[in-house]
């Protein structure tokens with residue numbers, strides 16, 4: 001099993017989309033859990049390429065290829081996560097202003113859908129006003145914001161302020177690599193999830 005996971009990790013890191021699809025399918029056929037494939041192979045690959053990038057050992061084009069390969073693998077995994085019932089509540093998700101990272105948000109969507117929530121993805125680079133407009137339009141039970149850059153995480157505060165101007169009781173959750181629980185408390189979020197799987201318990205707790 002570890003060889004297959006190692007191979008998936010390598011293929012994601014090297015941006016080999018077709019190889020990732022084949023290997024992820026093989027791993028599922030071998031009954032390796034989708035969550036294991038994600039957490040022990042695909043996500044560490046993104047971590048690794050990110051670290052290489054910060055040491056100037058990888059180009060931005062390689063980050064993009066790895067992201068494409070990650071998306072391809074997630075598409076294969078998706079049917080193994082998604083549940084049939086979607087009536088536990090409505091969630092809106094978006095990545096904040098100035099930020100085009102999608103993968104974490106997409107995983108949160110898949111996890112929440114698998115747990116029975118209806119999720120509307122409003123996309124990336126969403127500013128405070130657009131979050132507030134989406135809140136008015138869609139009337140979600142929970143609004144989720146994702147940020148991957150320390151420079152964009154700060155926009156969450158503005159977005160929370162704009163949404164709370166519309167509904168002071170709005171349930172707003174935040175997450176993403178630079179976000180901490182302390183930061184979430186400081187900007188007035190209703191909750192913080194460390195990862196996509198934790199977002200299920202968080203939303204469930206907020207809707208009790």
Ligand code: B1M
Pocket residue numbers: 043046047048049050051053054060063064066067093098099100101102103104105107108143144145146147148149150151173174175176177178192193194195196197199
């Ligand atoms: Co960018 N990037 N990137 N990047 N990128 C990071 C984030 C970085 C850490 C890399 C590094 O230098 N080590 C760094 C940020 C440094 C910082 O601010 N502290 C960085 C940088 C600098 C940049 C650019 C500025 C580079 C440049 O242009 N010079 C640029 C900015 C673009 C922009 O947004 N304006 C940029 C661009 C890109 C690409 C477009 C090439 C590509 C994204 C493609 C895409 O998403 N479609 C990309 C990638 C792939 C990465 C890394 C390598 C991988 C991100 C990822 O997908 N991780 C990343 C390095 C890293 O993360 N270590 C990096 C996998 C994903 C599953 O994890 O998104 O953390 P993550 O999501 C997790 C949790 O955080 C959580 O759950 C998820 C799953 O468990 N979570 C939530 C996320 N959102 C949540 C919301 C919730 C709850 C939980 O509730 C709502």
